[in-house]
Amino acid sequence: MSTPLIIAAHGTRDAEGEAVCRSLAERVAGMLPDAKVALGFVELSEPSIPEALTEVLTDGPGHRAVVVPLMLGTGGHVRSDIPEFIAEALQHVPAARIDYAGHLGADPRLVSVVRDRIAAALGDWDPARTTLVFVGRGALVPDANADHVRLARMHYEEGGWADVEAAFIQVTRPSLPEALDRAYAAGARQLVVMGHWLFPGRLRQWTIEQSEAWADAHPYAQVRVAEVIGDCDELAEVVVDRYRETLPDASPSGSPAYLTGLLLDDRSVVVVGAGRVSARRVPRLLDSGAKVTLIAPEATGGLRRLAEDGALEWLPRPYQEGDLDGAWYALASTDDPEVNARVAADAEAEHTFCVRADDARRGSAWTAASHSAGGVSVAVIGNREPRRSRTVRDAIFASQSVRQAIFSALTEG
Structure with a gap:
């Protein structure tokens, strides 16, 4: 059996929310058939995190476990409460080893799910004439609040919205009504409210109630509320990845990767996909002197300008067999896993080292x-x-x- 996984969830008095959370845990367990998967809660639901950990560590092999915080942000639960619960469990099983994984964060898969939920609420509205109000939990940790504002800005940059307002449901400001007021004062009359929550519960209910109350007081505005992320494959995959990233089976001497410095000056490098990942990495490849060929039907503004300036060759079309001929190095960074898999497989056949941006384990090189x-x-x-x-x-x-x-x-x- 593999190292057990404890999913550290928030907990709720909402029966539907707890049921959805438990359903997600079952989905994760289905993806990890060789590992015991258990739920522990910070508060309100049972069992507690120390109880879940103690049971697994006492009954399981090897006295090891990985804890994955089922949290989108890095507030007090992630930084303080869950580590304290882990320490409490270690008092009961002092010889155990408990590894603490990273929080869920703005993983691209979760961002994509949120966009789907927003699109469903948007319906027939034109985003260019609609303001998105993006609501976070709110925390006493400034970094966590700043992360939420940054994510709201990403939705603005990439969603084609008239505007995006960041808001918080508790602890800090602006509140949801304040953000709606700001949008209204700026001329918004079509508003989509997205509560950035994992499951149904108090936060979702407060979001709906406050949005409806504000809409009743503003008859010239229309407000639609998007659904929460919920139990879905994408969320389960992120939890599984956080678990696997933290497994205590890494090479004792460090990373299993062999460190070297590639001299790419005047050598062919193929980049498939022209989104944010490529926009970050292509300039460094060009700085190394690589002859970069970019393959993508569309490209970000920065990559498009590099092509126009002659710094790289851009082939504005989908990836095709034979595109890696003669390449020393490849980057597969499209938003389509099947295309990335094809690039990685072709690179393997060509003995070309390939970084796969969406699934590092299935590439042959990692970016430092x-x-x-x-x-x-x-x-x-x-x-x-x-x-x-x-x-x-x-x-x-x-x-x-x-x-x-x-x-x-x-x-x-």
Whole structure:
């Protein structure tokens, strides 16, 4: 049997919300047939996280477990409460090892589900004439609130909305009614409210009630409310990935990847897909001197300008067999997993190293979290843990001793 998974959920007095959460846990269990999957709750529902952990660690093999917080943001539950529950469980099973996974965050799969829920509420309205009010829980942790505002901005940049207002249902401001007032004052008369929640419960009910009350007081405006994310394959897949990223079976010496520096100057690199991932990585490939061929029917503005300037070759069409002929390195970063799988398979047949942006495990290379300063580059690669790699990279360059070492090396040279 594999290492057990404890899903750390919030808990609710809403019977429907708890049922949907338990259904999600069953879906996750179906994706991990060799691992015991259990639910533990922060509050309001049973069992508690320490109870679920203690039971699994006492009965299971190896006294190991992975805890995945079923949370979209990094508020107090993720930063304080769940770690404290883990510490409490370790008091009962002191020889156990409990690994704590990252929260769900703005995973592209969840962002896509949210867009689907918003589109269903939007119906026949034109987004260009509609304002989206994107509602988060609200936290005492400023970073968590800032993450929500950032995600609201992403929806604005990518959704074609007339405007997007970020709001919070509790703890901080602007409140949902305040955000609706702002949108109305700016001229919005068609508004879609999206409560960024996982399951039915108090937050969903408050969102509906406040939206309806505001609409009743503003007869010249129309308000539609989108549904929550709910029990779906995409959410279950993210939970499974957080679990697998955190499994305590990584190579004892670090990442299983073999670290090397690729010299791509004047060598062919093929990038399939022209979205946000490619927009981040193509400039670095060009800086390395690579001859980049971009393959995608559409491209972001930045990549389009690079093509117009002659910095890369853009083939405005779908990926085709033979596109990797002669390539030294490939990046599969479309929003279609089947296309990415084809690119990775063709790369394997061509002995071309390939990064698969949507599923790193099924590529043959990983992109390091890197930073350069003073002619020195530092790259960090974890065991399929990009967030941890970025955290370590940032910590390295935030260190005064590292900055001093770089300066000393430059002055001595």
